[in-house]
Amino acid sequence: MNKDILRIKIHFMYIVIILVFISILLCGALLIGYEGTIKTLSNSSTLLSIVLAVVAILITLWDVAG
Incomplete structure (x- = not known):
């Protein structure tokens, strides 16, 4: 049970990091030139x-x- 929770936490962190990176890229692409x-x-x-x-x-x- 603890191994499953640890796995979920690790995958959750990876997903959060990827989503933050994508949102930064999108904001940068939208705001370029201003x-x-x-x-x-x-x-x-x-x-x-x-x-x-x-x-x-x-x-x-x-x-x-x-």
Whole structure:
């Protein structure tokens, strides 16, 4: 029984990853050529990078302190 559940979980993860990849490709194909989209994505990626850097610093500080 546990092996069956583990198999289902693995296949579910593969399917989710494939669907996310396909949706990213479709969104990219639909938004290609729009200049406003490029600016928005650039700003969003910069903001996301800053947030992830702060999270990484906080996790490192908690790891060292704890």
